[in-house]
Amino acid sequence: MTGIVLAITADADSGFWQWVAYLWVTYWPMFLRGAGITLLIAITGTLIGSVIGLIIGVIRTIPVGANDSALKRGLLRVINVILSAYIEVFRGTPMMVQAMIIFYGAAFAGVFLNRILAGVLIVSINTGAYMAEIVRGGIISIDKGQFEAAHSIGMTHYKTMKKIILPQVIRNILPATGNEFVINIKDTSVLSVISVSELFFSTRSIAGAHFKFFEAFTITCVVYFILTFTVTRILKLIEKKLEGSDTYTIHGSHTLVETEFKVTEGHRE
Amino acid sequence: MTKNTVTQENVIEVCHLRKNFGKNEVLKDINFHVKKGEVVCIIGASGSGKSTLLRCINLLETATDGEIFYHGENILKKKMSGAAYRAKLGMVFQQFNLFNNLSVLDNCMVGQTSVLGRKKEDAESIALSYLELVGMKGYIDALPRQLSGGQKQRVAIARALSMEPEALLFDEPTSALDPEMVGEVLKVMKTLARSGLTMLVVTHEMAFARDVSDRVVFMDQGVIVEEDKPENIFFNPKEKRTQEFLRRMLDE
Numbered sequence: 413m414t415g416i417v418l419a420i421t422a423d424a425d426s427g428f429w430q431w432v433a434y435l436w437v438t439y440w441p442m443f444l445r446g447a448g449i450t451l452l453i454a455i456t457g458t459l460i461g462s463v464i465g466l467i468i469g470v471i472r473t474i475p476v477g478a479n480d481s482a483l484k485r486g487l488l489r490v491i492n493v494i495l496s497a498y499i500e501v502f503r504g505t506p507m508m509v510q511a512m513i514i515f516y517g518a519a520f521a522g523v524f525l526n527r528i529l530a531g532v533l534i535v536s537i538n539t540g541a542y543m544a545e546i547v548r549g550g551i552i553s554i555d556k557g558q559f560e561a562a563h564s565i566g567m568t569h570y571k572t573m574k575k576i577i578l579p580q581v582i583r584n585i586l587p588a589t590g591n592e593f594v595i596n597i598k599d600t601s602v603l604s605v606i607s608v609s610e611l612f613f614s615t616r617s618i619a620g621a622h623f624k625f626f627e628a629f630t631i632t633c634v635v636y637f638i639l640t641f642t643v644t645r646i647l648k649l650i651e652k653k654l655e656g657s658d659t660y661t662i663h664g665s666h667t668l669v670e671t672e673f674k675v676t677e678g679h680r681e
Numbered sequence: 682m683t684k685n686t687v688t689q690e691n692v693i694e695v696c697h698l699r700k701n702f703g704k705n706e707v708l709k710d711i712n713f714h715v716k717k718g719e720v721v722c723i724i725g726a727s728g729s730g731k732s733t734l735l736r737c738i739n740l741l742e743t744a745t746d747g748e749i750f751y752h753g754e755n756i757l758k759k760k761m762s763g764a765a766y767r768a769k770l771g772m773v774f775q776q777f778n779l780f781n782n783l784s785v786l787d788n789c790m791v792g793q794t795s796v797l798g799r800k801k802e803d804a805e806s807i808a809l810s811y812l813e814l815v816g817m818k819g820y821i822d823a824l825p826r827q828l829s830g831g832q833k834q835r836v837a838i839a840r841a842l843s844m845e846p847e848a849l850l851f852d853e854p855t856s857a858l859d860p861e862m863v864g865e866v867l868k869v870m871k872t873l874a875r876s877g878l879t880m881l882v883v884t885h886e887m888a889f890a891r892d893v894s895d896r897v898v899f900m901d902q903g904v905i906v907e908e909d910k911p912e913n914i915f916f917n918p919k920e921k922r923t924q925e926f927l928r929r930m931l932d933e
Contacts, residue, residue: 477743560741561778561837565792565844566768575791579782660823 431627439618446614447635449528453603453610454596457535461596462589464536465543466582468495470573472544473551495544502541508602510534515606531608535600539592546588550581583654590647594640611635691750692717692848692879693738693770698747700733707733709903711747715848720880722890722911725900726926731883732775734900735852738881739772752847768796771841771849775856777833779825785812785836786821789843797844804843811839815869831862835869848879855886887930891915899923 422434436443472495476485502510511534518525525533554577562572601612611632619628691714700708707730715721723731736742738749740756740763749756756766780788789808793799799807812818815835825833834854841849854870855863867889874880874893884890890897891911898908899920907920918924 555778557774557776557778558780561772561774561780563741563764564739564767564770564772564774565840566764566766566796567792568764571795575795576780576782583782656824660820660827662819663821 428627431622431624432630435618435622435624435628436631442614442618443611443631443635446609446611447639449608450597450600450610450612450636451639453528453531453535453600453608454593456532457539457600458589458593458596460532460536461539461592462543464540465545465547466578468499468540468544469547469551469581470578471495472548475569499541499544502538503545506602507534507538507599508605510538511603511606527606527608530606531600531603531610534603535596539596542592543589546585546592547581550585550588551577553584554580583651586647586651586654590644590651593643593647597639597643598636690716692752693881694750694753695734695738696748696750698734698737698749699745700730700737700742701745707903708737708744711903711905713898713905713908715879715881717847717879718877719896720874720878720894721882721896721898722894723881723883723898723900724885724887724890724926724930725906729900730903731900732852735772735850735881735883739767739770739850741772764796768792768844769847771844771846773834773837773841773849773851773854775853777825777830777837777857779828779833779837779840781825783824784821785817785823785825785828788825788836789840792840792844807845808839808843811842812836814842814872815839816865829862830858831865834858834862834866838866838869838873842873848881849873851880851882851884853883853885855884885930887915887927899926901926 420430420434420437422431426434471488472492474488476488511530514534514537515525515527515530518530558576558580559572562576567575600608600610603610604613604616607613615628615632619625622628694714695711698708698711699706711730711734713734723734725731733742737744744757747757751766751769756763779785780791783791786805786808789812790801790804793804793807794801809818809821812821815838817832817835817839820828820832820836825836828836838849838854851870855866858866863886867886870880870882870889871893882889882894894911896908897911897914899906899914899918899922901922907914907918907923909919913919914923915927918927
């Protein structure tokens, strides 16, 4: 035996902490691998879901004027009905059930999905449904004057959205998106029903091998919390960054080349 | 105005314009025009339809009936796209409506680059020249939320000017400002008026209408009651409604 390996043993007489230590020292690569897969699915699922939500939110807020052609109006109505159905169904059913239906439904149709890929797919579709409404809320909460000002300098609806509205929407919905991310980290645990070897599934295997559920899940609880807490902190930082600087520089006139002084929210320092 | 002859000389010409909000008739058969280089002020009590008229001209509201001509071209007949037409008319709003996500400089550049297709360097030098005109050149890095109302409105004017429009429409540009900031905005507007820019101004600033405009239009309850040179409107109004309105306004 090399000196690096900590030899911790536990048996029927060992106490709670002894078992926790034993399980961690013995199975930490499995815990971390599970946490890694949880993070992978949560991150990709949230990102793809946000893109889905952004696209749907934008489509659902396309204004329809009286001057638009019947074709455009008809097409938009059909698309809206389909998108509403998607949102209602995926918000209205448990993700656990969606996982079973998509995974075993695909198998029924002869397609055997990679389990992790299936997990990403399910989380993405599910998050997309929530994000669609978050984005739509973000868009309709932007002051009408922003749209009018953009239109008045000749921007089309598309340009207005791209240059003016969406940058503001994305900043405003960041807290809600962070929420979704945190929820996804926790909710990937339901993917254990289709045997995705994420953190919850891994823990159950470890616990089952020794019949030590309390001990194993205590470790897992801490790991989940570290994941979500770190993510929340990082999101806070990003939010702050997107908020922009509180100060700006007044550039001097051409006679004084760079007489600049800092101004904080309108007050000179 | 007697008879309408649509000519190219008129930058904007409005014929038999009507606008209803539900059953409420806000504009009733409006006929009116703005010539190139003219400064026209629209005055009238709140709810008389003056802002709605301006918004109809800029297609922010859809007219219920009637025609709007831009250099003799009927723009409601969709030969010209709404966006292309709007790019030729600048608009300054009561609530400034600066783009909150963009700096002062970017506010003045975004339309030039994305609508007019100007190169970034060209757009920047044009934006800077107009920001200098309104006295905001030093603030190019500031965000709208860091500016005072008067500063915001001056940037909004620079943003509209940066598009080098045929005419500039002002929708009560000083109504949302603190009294001490009204002056700085009016000063900029006076400079513009003297430079020969075509301007259509909806305002409650009677002194501005009297001193700066070439023509004053008085509106009441959705109709144009009287329009004339400012000296005639202010010192010798023909209509009783105009007299009453002016007495109320000037008494304040």
